[in-house]
Amino acid sequence: MQRLFLATLQELEKLHAEFESRVPPPQRVPLLDHFVFRYVEKTPNQALVQKLARNVSGLHAARILCETGFFQEQATMERVLDELHEDIAFLAYGMSQGKLEDLHHRYLDAFYEEEFDRPEDHLGSTQKRQSIPRQKIRAYIAQIDEHPIDSHRAIELSRTLSKAYSGFVHAASPQIMEMYGGNPGRFHVSGMLGTPRVIEYTLDLRNYFFRGILAFGFAAMAFEDNILYSRVITLRDRFERMSGMKVGKPNQPTQPIPDGAPGR
Secondary structure, X not given: OHHHHHXXXXXXXXXXXXXXXXXXXXXXXXXXXXXXXXXXXXXXXXXXXXXXXXXXXXXXXXXXXXXXXXXXXXXXXXXXXXXHHHHHHHHHHHHHOOOOOHHHHHHHHHHHOOOOOOOOOHHHOOOOOOOOOHXXXXXXXXXXXXXXXXXXXXXXXXXXXXXXXXXXHOOOHHHHHHHEEOOOOEEOOOOOOOXXXXXXXXXXXXXXXXXXXXXXHHHHHHHOOHHHHXXXXXXXXXXXXXXXXXXXXXXXOOOOOOOOOOOO
């Protein structure tokens, strides 16, 4: 499975480079006595490119943690990936429908906001990032037309997954105790290779790779690019086949892209 993960990451990196080439590049912006790179246009497309970058980077990190047996840390990374996938779906659906709502605009304002209004004095900075409540993003995703399950169940599913993985992020006792076992019993603080957790977390990571591929499909729909969309679907189908997943319909980006879209 690890070889499949690596091969998939190589394809995702190539896809990300294609998305990146379709938006205005970052510019050097002065900051104190140096500079930083920023997307000065602050478009939704540029936001998706950045979220996809973290998606690929996060999958790389989760794969390494899985391969070395650090499953607590893998689950923590998967919580981050959960929110990335939600953010991408949230933005992409609004863009593909051609109607970003006030919630999207407020999300983008918060996303692009600098961390400090006084970069020369971090402690003296007064601004606070106005993040959009996660439940509002989930509620938007749940009400999307043709959602594979009813809205209430979709919201509850996201909330339940978030709650379960929060235990790894915040180091709750039930999650920590997954590190304990053996004869005699002990905490496996240097990784859990050779334990029954290996299969469990490898299969868990397989699901995150699949969802990571779907995130690229959502983005291709938002970019209205049939060439990228077709490449994503090909990658999705190959991953399903080679990973032994059951081919199913839920959460698959299958909406057609209008004629005349870029790359058509």
